[in-house]
Amino acid sequence: MLSEATLQSIDREVAKYPADQSQSAVMAALRLAQAERGWLADETIAFVAKYLGMPEMAAYEVASFYNMYDRAPVGKHKITVCTNLPCALSGGVHAADYLKQKLGIDFNETTPDGRFTLKEGECMGACGDAPVMLVNSVHMRCFMTPEEIDRLLEECK
């Protein structure tokens, strides 16, 4: 179900923890699985659980608790905008509104062509660089003025 490269990356994560604590690697393993598959289907979560030798339900508990795991398909580029108070004071909500208008979608929606999904995020720990957004959960973009947002959307073609 997962590529050799992903499994090797999971093995590297497992090695960080004591020999009898492979479950500790589940967060990284689910992240890696999501990166390869685009989202976490139940069978992907089950595969990860089995690979780590933990109950399926325990892996599902993790996948459903942490909000950067996607348990439903998302667009090719998932953009998460922080709208929490410190960001909002410096344009976080305006940035989200601008994106909504450009993409023609609301939060938790995907463009009809499957290219973009928009999400509302909570504090990303970068309030001084607001507006802040995350692309596919791993790339942070800062100071997102309309011009920068236009540039980002262009790059994501």
Next chain:
Amino acid sequence: MAILQAINPTLTAGWHRPDARDLTRDTGWRLKDYEARDGYQALRRLFGDKLTQDQVIAEVKASALRGRGGAGFPTGLKWSFMPKNCSGDKYIVCNTDEGEPGTFKDRDLIRLDPHAVIEGMIIAGFAMGATRGYNYIHGEVFELYQRFEEAIEEARAAGYLGKNILGSGFDFDLFAHQGWGAYICGEETALLESIEGKKGQPRYKPPFPANVGLYGRPTTINNTESLASIPYILRRGGQAFLDLGKPNNGGTKLFSVSGHVNKPGNYEVPMGTPFAKLLEMCGGMRGGRKLKAVIPGGSSAPVLPGDVMMECTLDYDSIAQAGSMLGSGAVIVMDETVCMVKALERLSWFYYEESCGQCTPCREGTGWLYKVIHRIEHGRGRPEDLELLDDVAKKIMGRTICALGDAAALPVISFVKHFRSEFEYHVEHKKCLVPLDVQKAGSTFHTRLMAGATC
């Protein structure tokens, strides 16, 4: 910046980010750069002088370093809680799960000076006889998790980590663990659950982590900035660190300033610096507007009216006296364009969204708080709502396993207390006291991009 020049900053001395947007242009974070500014000298001194564990802990106690994650608990004292004569694994855990709205200092620490954190963790590991360390890094800064792993590899290759470190006979290894979007994991026992590969729900205390922590073993959890302060303390002495601040509040501290200032960013100032001075360093209020309110220690700290804050100095004691908390040093500045009901509505949504659901008062209460504030903000408030908010908030406080319940309640109580007339206006007139176009002008996109000082 006069203060900065006078005090010779310790935490930010090596910071260099020529382009805030572009991580790849950062310089100064690699091992060779850190070594060039006396990096790993504290560790070498520790082994060279054959300091004992007790001597290291005594030095940290003398520094009056207080936990930089928010609670302000004396770090040296915390270290002394670890059991001494026990066999088996002991752990030192660094808490870089920085998700308290307003706080963004640890992000810059691991971005621009990761080796200071690593050296601090090794010293902590030695002092407490730990065998392993984990740095739990906020999922949203994944690129910095990767950077931290790179820094760990550099340290391991140079013999600072692993078996027999620098020929001392001390074994210690260190790893990074990624979070993936859960504010609650900043709570230390939730964080331990998360490292164990579970959902991050806080544990009952006692037992405390010093006795039963990660994998059931003795564990100490420290904030990133606390650990990054350790090398200086060992290099220059606890007294020298204490002298940087004021009694009972040792050292310099990073303050993350966000909101309506001209230059948001991290500022390193001595503990006890007047807030007015910090505001000046941030270039003053954006657009020259009037200061209305400040949340001085991250979103969980009670809000203070601007005029009260202007009289405060930045240390645990002064801010506590004014009725709030220094917390993580996250200073959220709000000007006269802010509708306090709307501001509180957003914060309350955050706590509702992030409550882990384990304790009923928090799970249900945060929903109630949000719902009531939401209806006030949207013109459907009832005259009895302000009492209801106070009542719900006080019923959450002190009745939950962890501090998230209190963190959700304190902003509500303080916003309603200090800005009651604005809430009443909302209920009576079904609209904001601050006109919408004024609000919009205040929270507009940055006009002075990249002006943010990172010291």
